[in-house]
Amino acid sequence: NAGVMQNPRHLVRRRGQEARLRCSPMKGHSHVYWYRQLPEEGLKFMVYLQKENIIDESGMPKERFSAEFPKEGPSILRIQQVVRGDSAAYFCASSLAGTGFSYEQYFGPGTRLTVT
Amino acid sequence: DAKTTQPNSMESNEEEPVHLPCNHSTISGTDYIHWYRQLPSQGPEYVIHGLTSNVNNRMASLAIAEDRKSSTLILHRATLRDAAVYYCILRASSGNTGKLIFGQGTTLQVKP
Numbered sequence: 001n002a003g004v005m006q007n008p009r010h011l012v013r014r015r016g017q018e019a020r021l022r023c024s025p026m027k028g029h030s031h032v033y034w035y036r037q038l039p040e041e042g043l044k045f046m047v048y049l050q051k052e053n054i055i056d057e058s059g060m061p062k063e064r065f066s067a068e069f070p071k072e073g074p075s076i077l078r079i080q081q082v083v084r085g086d087s088a089a090y091f092c093a094s095s096l097a098g099t100g101f102s103y104e105q106y107f108g109p110g111t112r113l114t115v116t
Numbered sequence: 117d118a119k120t121t122q123p124n125s126m127e128s129n130e131e132e133p134v135h136l137p138c139n140h141s142t143i144s145g146t147d148y149i150h151w152y153r154q155l156p157s158q159g160p161e162y163v164i165h166g167l168t169s170n171v172n173n174r175m176a177s178l179a180i181a182e183d184r185k186s187s188t189l190i191l192h193r194a195t196l197r198d199a200a201v202y203y204c205i206l207r208a209s210s211g212n213t214g215k216l217i218f219g220q221g222t223t224l225q226v227k228p
Contacts, residue, residue: 004159033215043160043218056215091159095214104150105216107159 002027004094004108012114019079019086021111025094032075033093033105034067043091049075082115089113120204125223128194136189136222138204143184148207151178151189152216153200160203160218163189199226 005024013019025032034046048056049069060067064082069075079086089112093105121139128134140149151163164171164178166187171178177190191198203221207214 031214035216035218042220043154043216045215045217048215059215093159093216097214103214104162104165105160105214107161110159 004092004106006090006092006108006111008111009109010112010114012116013082014116015083016081019082019113021077021079021090021092021113023075023077023092023094023108025075025092026106029094029096029106031095031097032069033095034075034077035091035093037089037091037110039088046077079113082113084115087113087115120206120219122202122204122219122222124220125225127225127227128191128198130196130226130228131193134191134194134198134224134226136191136202136204136224137186138188139186140204140206141185143206144208145184146208149178149180149184149187150205150207150216151176152203152205152218154203154221155197155200160216163202165207194224194226196226196228199224 007022030051032049035043036046037043045059047060047067052071064080066078089110091107091110093107095103095105097103148165148167150165152160153163154160164173164176166178179188201221201223203218205216
């Protein structure tokens, strides 16, 4: 059973470009979470999605960031007009259930975004 | 989610047991205690979770105080591969969208 897959693993963008980060959850998982880890900082929750629905986006920056999890295909985290402060590791996690307090989340290897 | 307090760092020798403490004095009766760890340059990894009783799995043991205001993650024989940041996280059983709220965690160094 393949784990959570993220691609690309490394992404370099110039300021002002768009970044698209992809996440394929574990087989059978329909709940996806995105987290961001800024350099020398802790992991911060960004958004929680179920298939075709955003459930909790309380951690998403108000502008330039969006996320989707379509019926078919991977979840996408999109960052428009990237700035240097967006440089970070972005981790995706999937879960068998979302609000279940005992269900563990399985994390992918992350996408390391560098904005030049 | 209730707050947890962990030491910033700990050291251990290889092959010896490690006890990683976590204080959660404001825990509510329905909060589960979860532990994750993050190895260098990798995504976090689930370790173990529990509610009231002590728990064991292939990776570790979780000892929960009787009043639930603290818990201890136990690695029975530390290996170099166990060097990581360990996070103690409380997850509410209701009114929670399931997101994990990470603190600073405990950075564990394992010496050969």
